[in-house]
């Protein structure tokens with residue numbers, strides 16, 4: 343992983359409170375990036391306010407840049423979302439394990455990418471990865487839920503890619519898009535006709551819990567990307583730990599650092 | 615060249631006064647990708663107990679104004695695993711290692727001290743009698759001078775390793791505790807551990823931390839830490855290691871002026887993993903600028919108002 347100060351290339355407003363920052367990065371950083379990995383971002387002004395850096399998924403990258411998508415929820419995200427072109431940001435990353443290779447096992451038919459709210463940043467990293475490499479997305483479904491239609495982001499770019507074979511379904515809590523409800527309803531429905539599927543999910547904890555249950559019931563293979571609060575992002579504070587099943591521990595459970603062993607875990611391992 | 619060597623306990627001479635605080639530096643090797651950890655005065659390990667410990671459930675960290683609260687609850691791999699898996703790596707990395715220990719009761723502390731006695735590659739023990747996050751994490755010893763003295767005397771009997779007692783700021787008279795453990799045979803003192811605090815999520819009407827309360831660290835606590843180091847330095851004759859809110863070489867130098875022979879960096883390690891080594895360089899440059907050839911000529915040289 344790398345530590346550097348990076349220049350903002352562009353800052354684009356995607357919705358009322360969601361922004362996309364493109365940042366410069368060295369080639370080595372870009373080579374180390376992978377879908378599902380994240381960075382810790384902070385300010386370089388030396389004022390230490392906010393104090394800790396904040397974790398954001400690497401959503402897309404090229405040979406000398408990467409992008410993060412930031413929803414404003416507090417001080418840190420607000421500050422980052424306000425940065426103008428040319429300003430410097432402190433970057434630490436790429437961190438975390440990322441998603442396992444999205445290739446399907448021979449018996450598996452479909453790949454479901456399930457995003458809830460800002461979980462789209464992590465989920466979209468897999469789609470952009472495939473699209474930027476002209477890989478086929480036939481058999482891949484994006485199921486994407488958000489609070490309302492204005493928080494459904496990145497759809498233009500992802501829909502434009504539908505020639506790749508990607509199929510997209512959206513749903514909103516308030517029904518302001520075509521369907522009303524939770525994204526997990528879409529998953530239940532789809533898995534009825536495609537029982538042998540692989541599922542990758544990222545979103546709020548209640549959604550991930552529900553995805554885990556659906557996977558258990560359908561016997562599908564899946565991975566969950568967690569977003570526990572982090573202080574360091576590289577395995578030294580023990581602030582981010584998640585209880586997981588363990589074969590070696592006496593109790594059958596152990597704590598795992600989400601920042602280093604995760605953020606992506608096999609769905610059946612996570613103990614919510 | 616400035617001579618940065620300091621003596622933090624009788625016979626324990628470090629190449630410079632910059633240490634890393636327990637619980638903020640993992641077991642040390644996690645930082646090896648970022649810089650050569652052998653260049654630090656010493657690294658202090660995460661607090662170790664006799665048995666592994668899983669720590670507290672729920673949200674464990676939250677940022678507050680100029681600081682953070684943590685309620686990790688002393689999660690650690692246990693002393694056996696540390697000796698088998700971690701210490702050999704630290705030795706290979708050539709790091710100077712101080713092992714931080716805690717227990718539920720006096721016999722735990724004594725057993726840990728006995729186990730670590732004579733182990734090659736350990737420069738000193740830091741005895742945590744001050745963790746605010748667990749009921750039995752030493753705090754019952756850290757708030758009462760007599761209990762603290764009794765504990766340190768018991769640990770003293772079990773090991774020939776230099777003992778650094780880590781003090782809690784959550785007391786009404788830290789000087790009394792400092793004097794009591796000096797008397798009981800502590801070779802050195804480190805202070806402060808975190809200040810007990812709390813954060814509330816107004817909209818959900820709930821405490822933010824799973825453990826309700828947690829330990830406050832970071833720049834917010836620096837004035838309290840400086841005051842305590844200053845007061846204790848007036849009252850004891852053993853070396854003091856200053857801890858609390860240090861994020862820059864200037865912060866570190868203030869602690870040295872106040873009477874600390876060395877300092878530990880905590881929360882700042884999370885923000886920038888290279889903070890500690892940058893502070894070593896910063897201290898050297900500052901002293902060069904002051905035409906100070908030996909850091910020991912700078913320590914404790916606070917002038918009157």
Ligand SMILES: Cc1cc2nc3c(=O)[nH]c(=O)nc-3n(C[C@H](O)[C@H](O)[C@H](O)COP(=O)(O)OP(=O)(O)OC[C@H]3O[C@@H](n4cnc5c(N)ncnc54)[C@H](O)[C@@H]3O)c2cc1C
Nearest residue numbers: 396397398399411412413415416417418419463569570571
């Ligand atoms: C691995 C990882 C990847 C992430 N990727 C993205 C991303 O791509 N885009 C994005 O917008 N956000 C992402 N997040 C969440 C993001 O880190 C937090 O929203 C951010 O740290 C909040 O900082 P703040 O200072 O703005 O808010 P704070 O003032 O710290 O908190 C404001 C509110 O946000 C909540 N909050 C704080 N931290 C988190 C967290 N880690 N997860 C969920 N809620 C939190 C708090 O409960 C509080 O209610 C990710 C988190 C992790 C751990």
Ligand SMILES: Cc1cc2nc3c(=O)[nH]c(=O)nc-3n(C[C@H](O)[C@H](O)[C@H](O)COP(=O)(O)O)c2cc1C
Nearest residue numbers: 635636637661684742806807831832858859880881
């Ligand atoms: C996440 C975290 C974990 C800590 N764990 C320990 C520990 O295991 N043992 C200990 O003696 N102190 C522990 N501390 C206290 C620090 O070593 C230090 O005393 C305190 O954080 C103040 O320094 P700072 O303001 O530079 O962080 C911990 C602090 C933090 C923030």
Ligand code: FES
Nearest residue numbers: 575579580582601
């Ligand atoms: S965020 Fe510090 S250990 Fe994971």
